[in-house]
Amino acid sequence: MRTRSFRQNNSWIHTWAGLLLGWLLYAVFLTGTISFFHEELTLWMTPERHASQVNPQTPLKAVERLHELAPDAAQWNISLPGERGTSLEIQWLKQGERPGRGAGTSMTLDATTGETITPRETRGGAFLYRFHFELTGMPRMWGRWIVGIATMFMLVALISGVVIHKKIFKDFFTFRPAKEQRSWLDFHCASSVLALPFHLMITYSGLVLLMFVLMPWGAQSVYEGNMQQYFSEIRGGGGGGQNTASREGGGREGGGRSEPTPAALTDLQPILEQAGQRWERGIASINISQPGTDKAVIELRERGAASLIDRGASERLRFNGATGELLATPPAQEISGAMATYNVLNSLHMLRFAGSEVRWLFFFSGLLGTLMIATGLIFWSAKRLTRDPRHFGHKLVECLNVASIVGLPIAIAVYLWANRLLPVGMEGRSEQEIEYFLIAWAVCLVHPFLRGYRQAWIEQLTVAAVLFAALPLFSFSLPDSHLLITLWKGNWIVASTDLCLLAFAAVFGVASWKLIQRRQAVQEKLKVAPRVFKAAAPSSEVVQESTP
Secondary structure: OOOHHHHHHHHHHHHHHHHHOHHHHHHHHHHHHHHHHHHHHHOOOHHHOOOOOOOOOOHHHHHHHHHHHHHOOEEEEEEEEOOOOOOEEEEOOOOOOOOOOOEEEEEEEEEOOEEEEEEOOOOOOOHHHHHHHHHOOHHHHHHHHHHHHHHHHHHHHHHHHHHHOOOHHHHOOOOOOOOHHHHHHHHHHHHHHOOHHHHHHHHHHHHHHHHHHHHHHHHHOOOOOHHHHHHHHOOOOOOOOOHHHHOOOOOOOOOOOOOOOOOOOHHHHHHHHHHHOOOOOEEEEEEEOOOOOOOOOOEEEEEOOOOOOOOOOEEEEEEOOOOOOEEOOOOOOOOOHHHHHHHHHOHHOOOOOOOOOHHHHHHHHHHHHHHHHHHHHHHHHHHHHHHHHHHHHHHHHHHHHHHOOOOHHEEEEEEEEHHOOOOOOOOOOHHHHHHHHHHHHHHHHHHHHHHOHHHHHHHHHHHHHHHHHHHHHHHHOOOOOHHHHHHHHHHHHHHHHHHHHHHHHHHHHHHHHHHHHHHHHHHHHHHHHHHHHHOOOOOOHHHHHHHH
8 A cells, every 4th residue: 555645644634724725715704804894894884974074173063063952961972083984083981880892872973963873774894894703693602613623724724724835936926828727727827826924924813813712722721710810810800891981980180089060071172182193103091070060080091002012002192181281191901912912813804904005905815715716616616527527526616615715705785786776675684685695605505516517617707796896886865975075075984895896796796707708718619529529439639628
């Protein structure tokens, strides 16, 4: 019995690690890539917010509305729009109401006028973000387990892929167009090598983020199941998350427990100018505790963290709300080494630190990763269908390839169309959008088995091209959302989303046209073959192209 070499063993591992969960990995990579812009996608899916534009008076407009809506509130919270949004988010807490998830009353405002906006109900980009690591239609923990196992397979496939390519950089510069299997292999190698550091980083960091799901037993054993104590210790012992003004009950720096007395809120303009001069990234939020009293405290938070280690630990400035005097800020919390490492990997994976340039770089790297998985799956089936085109397993893989590689984008397009077409005031609207996504994907799964995978490739690519191309055109029925107005007003978030949709439509359209041209060429070849090779058997190329 011949012993296989180390590289041959890795080749076997690479092939089957990539195939068995390749369709799931494709979905995880594609939805994860889109999630780099999930906030921007949510904005695109709420056209009611598209007319809103940020200006220097935006924070003051928010304070004016809070004065009108909740003059006696215990706390005001204002989330200012950054480069990834256009509208204001305000929240207020009543006296005695404790801060927390779901607490208080929230409202969306037009950043230009301060008027109330009522966006349509939608999960937006958050659905694809959650689908990326939790899937849909099953318990969350099951979804995280499945995605975690698939991510392990991905890491194994990446490492084994590096091992089996002795001439990895030469392969990267090699491309043989119109060569069937070799072309798919060249696409696979090029997309793998071009963003290989990104692929390794995003896969490994994804495993780290899921480590408490995949391997919770060590911490549970040491801390006897008290995971809250474990997380508190690795964070350095702090509580984290809640703003200082809220924790201190709104008291003035060094103040006592006396009852607050009415006092006018200081002018915010000098405070905003001081923070703007200090922070290049701008102001993310304004929190005012006990507004309208002599114990009011104004806390401003910088947009973004100072480093990857301090994920979420942005700098703060605190002012006396009655006098405008700058108050002392509590010292930054010390971060343990374990938490610092976790924060760095978390920030890299979720792009918490990134501006638009880095976000686009990660987006295109993610598309390369998606292309790497797709071309690997196509190469596997193309190679085996040539050898045995009637093998049920090979045909099954090809049908699943169609449903995954093209079916998932179609489902995403249907999700976007449901967002546009469902009645705005419909009850359970966001859940209905997700249902249409799942139904469309299920139809795309059944379709190749009914029509045959060769015809299904062409039909689904054509449908995807039409759906994506029509979305920006439909936006012309919305007064503040179509490309002409968004480009004119400089609303690049909405405009770039429409341009991306058109780019995807072009890719799917060209792919469909290429397949149609190839099918016509094969049909012509089959008509000519009997006359040219009248006395001989058909050539291997004709046999290959004519297989069902």
